[in-house]
Amino acid sequence: MKRLFDIVCSVVLLVILLIPMILIAISVKTSSKGGVLYWSDRMGRDNVTFKMPKFRSMIINTPAMATHLLKDPKGVLTPIGNFLRKYSLDEFPQLWNILKGDMSFVGPRPALFNQDDLISLRSAHGVDKILPGLTGWAQINGRDGLLIAEKVKMDVEYLKRRSFFFDLKILWLTLLDVVKKEGISH
Known part of the structure; x- marks a missing residue:
């Protein structure tokens, strides 16, 4: 049921968001040097690496590391990067990963x-056996503000509690966080 939900919703959202995504792509391209998308290597199910796209919100040659670990995260944002991140618009291209099954x-x-620390701790607790998500239990319970151990604790709780209705609750809470712009790194 979860996979069917992912396929149907990602197709519907890709169609609905086509025009906004084209406008975002044009804005990214005209406001800074570099490509429209930033492709990062991410860890998927069973720690298999996959390419995850985001609309580029940072200047080219920004180190590949978690945003909250950058020395000056605001200093590497493109002119529209803060806006894209504030409203999570940079995440739209990941609908493709959902449709593909990554x-x-x-x-x-x-x-x-x-x-490595996050990957090994997740593997030790079996979290690597499930598909990563656009959002998750840790995302709505602290996002980048969580220490690695706390994040994995939330991931393990999700692993134990996961169900279609728990996923719907997380999606609803994510939508509320995005609207309120809570816990989002700029």
Whole structure:
């Protein structure tokens, strides 16, 4: 049921968001140097690496690391980068990953390829056995403000509690967070 939900919703959202995504792409291209999309190597189910696209919100040559670990995160944003991140518009291209089956709407947020501490702790608790998500239990319970151990604790809780209705709850709470712009790194 979860996979069917992911396919149907990602197709519907890709159609609905086609025009806004074209406008975002034009805005990214005309406001800064570099490509429209930034492709990062992320860890998927069973720690298999996949390419995850985002609308580029940072200047080219920004180090590939978690945003909250950058020395000056605001200093590497493009002119429209803060706006894209504030409203999570940079995440729209990940609908493609959901449609392909690399990701789900709900699951642990995919780790960067170089987040060895997060990857190994998730693997030790079996979290690597489920698809990563566009949003997840840790996302709505602290996002980048969580320490690695706390994030994994939330991921393990999701692993134990996961169900279609729990996913719907997480999606609803994510929507509320985006509208209120809570817990979003700028």
